[in-house]
Amino acid sequence: RNIASRLRASIQKNEFTLLYQPQIDLRNGSIISCEALLRWTPEVAEHSAPPDVFIPIAERTDLIISIGRWVLEEACRQARHWRNKGIEICIHINVSSSELEQDDFFERLTKCREKYDLPPSAIGLELTENILIKSDEQVLDGLQKQRALGVEISIDDFGTGYSSLSYLKRFPVSHLKIDRSFLENAPESEYDGALMEAIVNLGRKLNLQIVVEGIETQSQLTYCQNVGIECAQGYLFAKPLPAKDIETRLLEQG
Ligand code: G
Ligand code: G
Ligand code: MN
Ligand code: NA
Numbered sequence: 001r002n003i004a005s006r007l008r009a010s011i012q013k014n015e016f017t018l019l020y021q022p023q024i025d026l027r028n029g030s031i032i033s034c035e036a037l038l039r040w041t042p043e044v045a046e047h048s049a050p051p052d053v054f055i056p057i058a059e060r061t062d063l064i065i066s067i068g069r070w071v072l073e074e075a076c077r078q079a080r081h082w083r084n085k086g087i088e089i090c091i092h093i094n095v096s097s098s099e100l101e102q103d104d105f106f107e108r109l110t111k112c113r114e115k116y117d118l119p120p121s122a123i124g125l126e127l128t129e130n131i132l133i134k135s136d137e138q139v140l141d142g143l144q145k146q147r148a149l150g151v152e153i154s155i156d157d158f159g160t161g162y163s164s165l166s167y168l169k170r171f172p173v174s175h176l177k178i179d180r181s182f183l184e185n186a187p188e189s190e191y192d193g194a195l196m197e198a199i200v201n202l203g204r205k206l207n208l209q210i211v212v213e214g215i216e217t218q219s220q221l222t223y224c225q226n227v228g229i230e231c232a233q234g235y236l237f238a239k240p241l242p243a244k245d246i247e248t249r250l251l252e253q254g
Helices: 003-012 051-060 063-084 105-115 129-133 137-149 180-185 190-205 218-227 243-253
Strands: 016-025 031-040 090-094 123-128 153-158 175-178 209-213 231-233
Touching: 003 051, 003 063, 016 063, 016 243, 031 051, 031 063, 031 231, 031 243, 051 063, 063 090, 063 105, 063 123, 063 243, 105 123, 105 137, 123 129, 129 153, 137 153, 175 180, 175 190, 180 190, 180 209, 180 218, 190 209, 190 218
Parallel strands: 031 090, 090 123, 123 153, 153 175, 175 209, 209 231
Antiparallel strands: 016 031, 016 231
16 A cells, blocks of 8 residues: 555554654753654554655645644643643644644644643744745734744744745744754855854844754854854754653753
8 A cells, every 4th residue: 555545544543653852952951942753653664654755745645634633632742741740841843834724723723732731832833934935814813823822933944945034024933943954064164154154143133043953063063052053953962752761851951
């Protein structure tokens, strides 16, 4: 059977898992938030595929709607579990455009927070530039209301999408996540370094939080600290982790 039909079967059986990648405060090394990253975990492990394979298929077939509902519910359940243990970090979830375009997306977000007794700051939304460019007034209005409540809204893969920056004015964004392609060569390449610094300055001027993705080496970390970046995600700190593992780290850091 093909991936789409296997995905459909897995949706019936909830055969998915969320991993959590820490976001680190570069000033003191502590975990300040995390990104939920979806994994497909069918009974027969060989029937799985990595997210960059199955998510585009789920998007084309609209299976992402059901999968996204599971992600939201699972992230809220996890957030409640952690809050009961005194852990109050924001879990950022990735949202695809067809999910955001559902008439009831924002209503379900609100209802799910209520079900698990979570404040708006508990669940953040990660959207790509391309989603915002093509989104309509209804989406804009929904995002503005959520942002006004305190929901963090991140632009994912910032710098790789549409070239116009005008959407930053229209949309209630709180965070820019600089795509890891910029960081890869920034320590050595003057050109990539100039782009990174320009994005950091843009963030400062517009009062947006900057998150750098994909720090893998000490020299990249030192570079980011020198440029004044305060928050990052990357294998140098942690890969996407099972909930229990990030929980252990969070309890240790107190
Ligand atoms: O870490 P990684 O290989 O998990 O992620 C690959 C891609 O899959 C990323 O671009 C990420 O945005 C996307 N992705 C991961 N989890 C989710 C999810 O829950 N929903 C959606 N729509 N995309 C996700
Ligand atoms: O949603 P987004 O496109 O940001 O997805 C994050 C992706 O980046 C995930 O696939 C995650 O596993 C991956 N990732 C996170 N940190 C690193 C890193 O330091 N290096 C590389 N190569 N990938 C990373
Ligand atoms: Mn993301
Ligand atoms: Na990204």
